Amino acid sequence: MLRTQINQSKNNIFQVSKKPWPCNVHGISAPWALASSRPLIQRKLKVKRGSVGCRNNNIKAVAVTQAEKKSVKVRVTVTVQLAGSGGPDDKTDLNGKSILLELVSSDLDPKTGQEKETIKVHVQKTAQNQEEVKYETEIEVPSRFGEVGAILVENENPKEIYLKDVALHGFITGSLRISCNSWIHSKDDNPSKRVFFTQKSYLPSETPEGLKWLREEELVQLRGNGHGERKSYERIYDYDVYNDLGDPDSSDDLKRPVLGGKENPYPRRCRTGRPRCDTDPASEKRSNSSVYVPRDEAFSDVKDQAFNTKALYSYFRKLLPSLRAYIDGSNEFPVFSRIDDLFNEGVNLPSLKDSSLRTLFPRLIKAISDIKQGLLLLRFETPSPMDRDRFFWLSDEEFGRQTLAGLNPCCLQLVTEWPLKSKLDPKVFGTPESAITTEIVEREIRDFCTIDEAIKQKKLLILDYHDLLLPFVEQIRQLEGTTLYGSRTLFFLTIDGTLRPLAIELTRPPMDGKPQWKQVFTPCSHSTDLWLWRLAKAHVLAHDTGYHQLVSHWLRTHCCTEPYIIAANRHLSAMHPIHRLLHPHFRYTMEINARSREGLINADGTIESSFTPQKYSILLSSVVYDKQWQFDLQALPADLIHRGMAVKDPNAPHGLRLTIEDYPYANDGLLLWDAIKQWVTDYVNRYYTDPNQVESDKELQAWWEEIRTVGHGDKKDEPWWPVLKTKQDLVEIITTIVWVTSGHHAAVNFGQYNYAGYFPNRPTIARTNMPTEDPSDPEWELFMKKPELALLRCFPSQLQAITVMSVLDILSSHSPDEEYLGQTIEPSWEDDPIVKAKFEVFSGRLKEIEGIIDGRNADRKLRNRSGAGVVPYELLKPFSEPGVTGQGVPYSISI
Incomplete structure (x- = not known):
């Protein structure tokens, strides 16, 4: 893992110099380069020949005093999971040199003030079944070695292996189990050893002295040097723009703009380092094999x-x-x-x-x-709503219900100003005043109230895609087989808490020498108007479906989360408690994003070939990111307040009073939000006991800084970014990230x-x-x-x-190995009695939430989640069986 120079002196003493590689600011590319602003670090350890540990179970001990000879016999057990690559090599196992472990002490040598020499041992294969291979050995660990803080692993197989865990039995303090769950590259591919820390979590300032250098240098390795094409076995986390969605070398029609930068702001993705296209140097070549993601993300x-x-x-x-x-x-x-x-x-x-x-x-x-x-x-398979009611899709009541409890329940807004008016340039896009007039609306609601009363009583709501889509209309209409309008859909909140659609406005800007065209469609019983209403609904639903897939789903969850993951691995050590808190929420996301770039959001992929914006689809998500996305508004309470769907009320449940009492997405989501926030609060309080520890945590601050200035660098100067100074700041930031990756993603994906x-x-x-x-x-x-x-x-x-x-x-399907929120405890959480107890409270609360949601769905008074032929709202029920179930909240964005 470290570059080691060994020079033998006359007195048969080896001087081992542990040096970091030269950093790339000096013109040399190397994975162990330290940050360019710091001087190089050198450590020298003096040990006698053979003192580096044991090979083949024979420990060669350094000459020590009688008191230092005390030792314990430790049994080492290593579990390797058999994976698609076939597992360890039998020939290497027979030679007894399949897996080399090194134990790293948490303590410094009191005599030299340097890190203690590691204890090396090869493990021997002892058992194998269809799923796992077991390796074991015994070693003598001197009492002077102190507490084991980490292990180094070298895979001497010619191919990678999947290391499940390492257990050490025999210490006076009890057994030590290190959960690895990671791919280990072959030393033939990379001579650097892998490091795994024990399951004790430490803030940077509390790191045991013997592990400080290892903690720092492991992060340096994960950052890489920003050069070269990444190899499949590597674990380098770095940033790049979205310049790999097109394929200009195959066809001019497949050229796509780069997303990320001043022209098209966008979050960053993981850098792969692939060569640039021959015909467009700004674009990265497509890959014939799988797109690189850091190996642990696979x-x-x-x-x-x-x-x-x-x-x-x-x-x-x-x-x-x-x-x-x-x-x-x-x-x-x-x-x-x-x-x-x-x-x-x-x-x-x-x-x-x-x-x-x-x-x-x-x-x-x-x-x-x-x-x-x-x-x-x-x-x-027949979808559940159709199985219950073949004609469910025709109903205006169902149209309104799904706006609150369907696939995209997070776009409805309260109407606060009247008349409706576009903010686009009238010289380009035509008259800004909406064609939905007071007369039209009051004709629809005359039996209930006036329009002024409806607005005052918060009964008028809108799905508004008018100003977002109108600038794309002319471009998209030039494409074959699709069309587009700007659209507004107005709803009225009835006395029974349901939404009744009042009017749909479709607008086409001036184009092709024709003036602006706009028309309002309303529900009607006459055949002509009825069919026009159905056609207008089809257009609005296409707009809402496109926004759901491109923004509510892809942008707000998959795309915006990737920078959080990259920054966490670059700046939060694996032993950092916040890294361990976030780790399950980042599982598989980078891999599914890479696969999406291969066939879903790429040029001529499923989205472009089947959705209204076609080749402009992902560009449209860039416009939304530029004009609408804010980190602080990804928090569920803030989002509801921003859309006028709730107001703060300390006397109301969750501290919010909802505009629509029967709003299934909001009601169930707030249950989850509160449970998540309490769990995060308990966890943060466990490790940050001093008010100043958050602000002085250099890893945490570097993580948050890089998210804002690099991962989401196109928005780095926005005033709405939360500051990270207090525990409460940290709780709000982490809760928001956890909500996006769990609750919000589940609500927009699994239905x-x-x-x-x-x-x-x-x-x-x-x-x-x-x-x-x-x-x-x-x-x-x-x-x-x-x-x-x-x-x-x-x-x-x-x-x-x-x-x-x-x-x-x-x-929409759950994997058989899906990990649901609050169901599976992380090893590091389980090893800490305080954290384990808090997690059990969290898990118990989620089970209670399951019962609450079932009770709500059985309540006939809640007409947005129950009724004849109505599918109950279960998307935020925490747990699920595998398959397409329409329920279950995984920890992470795993599909």
Whole structure:
């Protein structure tokens, strides 16, 4: 791990110089470079020949005094998990040199003031089953060695291994178990040893003296030097812009703008160091193999083999090409019954003959050997809402209910100003005043109140995508097979707490020599207006679905979390208590983000090919990041207050009074938020006992500073960034991150198949203009003769629908090794009695929350979560079985 120079002197004494590599500011690239602002550190230890420990179980001890000869016999047990790579090499095991361990003392040598020499030992293979290999040995540990603070591991196999844990039995103080759960590179790939600290957590200022140098240098290694292409076995965490979504070397049409920087602000991703494109030096080449992520961020073998992750990869490589080869990309469904056939009869794909697909997609691929041996059928499971009520998607009441308890329940806003007015430049985009007039609204609510009373009583709410989408309309309308409007949808809060849609406004800016066009559509019983209302709803739902996937889901969770993970690994030591608190919330996120860049959000990927903005999809998320995203507003209470959905009230539950009492996402989310915040508070109080410790914690401060100035560097000068000086500051920041990675992600992810699996309920694209935009267009005549066909032509094509449905089935599924919030305790938490007790309180509270949510769903008075044919709101129930369940809150963004 350290570069070691050994010089033998005349008196047979070795002088071991532990030197950091020269740092890259001097022109030399090396993983052990220290920060350029600090002088190089040198340590010299004097030991006699053979004193570096033992090999093959034979310890060669240094000459010591009689008192120092006291020792304990320690049994070492190492568990290696058999993974996809096949595990350790048998030949290496037979030679007794498969895994080398070094014990590192927490103490300095009292005589020299230097780090004590490590104790080395090779472990021997003793047992193996289908899942694990056990290695054991015994060693003598002198009493003068002190407490073991870390172990160094060298993998002498020719390939990597997955180290599960190391246990040391025989110490007077009891057994010591070090949980590793990490890939260990072969020393043939990298001679540096891996370090694993014990499960005791230390703030930087409290680090045992014997571990300070190791703590610092391990972080230096994780930061890397910013040069070179990363190798799959490496663990380097560094930043880069999103310059790998396009593929300009394959086609000019696949060139995409770089996201990140002044022109297109965006969070940073993990740097891979791949070569630049030949035709566009600003873009990074696409990879034929998996995109690099630091090795510890990769899926576990269980996760990788599970159908919901491996299927995602196989979908891109096998299933999608079969779909494209067989299904016409532009054909709509001719009648609604053909949509139902996707769940009843299925789709017979002659090109789909790979029997492995049936294993990868057990919910989708069915065998039909009675027709032709080996032929496979693509047939979808019926989504829960459709299974309960075939016509659920037509209901205006359900439209309003899903705005509060559906797939995207975090965009509704309170109307506080009237009349509605655009903030865009009228010279470019036309008249700013909304076409939704007082007369239109009062016609709809005249039996209840006036518009002034509705606003005063907080009964008027809006989904507003007008100013966000309008600047994209002209560009998107130049693309084939899609169209766009700016949209506003107005709702009225009824006396029973449900939302009634009042009006939809669609706007097209001046373009192609035509003036601005805008029209308002309202619910109506007359056939023409009724079908126009349904078409207008289809456009709004396409806008809301796109915003959900690109912003509420991808941007706010996956994308914005990656910089937190990178900064944590660069600046928070693995022994830092906050690193250990956040670790489960970062599990697998970088890996799933890398896979998303391969086939979901990339040029011509699933999002671009099937969603309204098409090639402008991710660029649109950059605009939202630039204009709307704020870290402080990612906290659930702050978000609710910002949208006018709540006000502070110390006498109300959670300290908030909700605008809509029956708001399932907010009600259940606040239960989770409070439980998370209490757990984080208890944890922080355990380790930060002095008021000044947060501000003086150099690792913590470096982490937060780098998140703001590098990971989210395009927003570094914003005034809303929280300061990090007190324990309360830390609690708020950590609670926000934990909420985003657990509760918020669960709310917008695991209901995707249930609510969008039947795509008329959540179309991803609107392909045709409203027929009233140009009555001379043949579309008007078609609409008047066959309005149902006009709606089907507006919906996604057969290929788009089946493609998205397949992906949503995968993304909505829980892996068999999913770790749910409060269900699984981290080893370091379990080893601390105080933290363990607080975690048990947290876990117990989450079980209580399950019961509270079940009780709410059984309450018939809560009409936004119960009723005939209504799917109960369970997305924030903490626990779940594997598969597509529509419930369960994992610790992390793991799919």
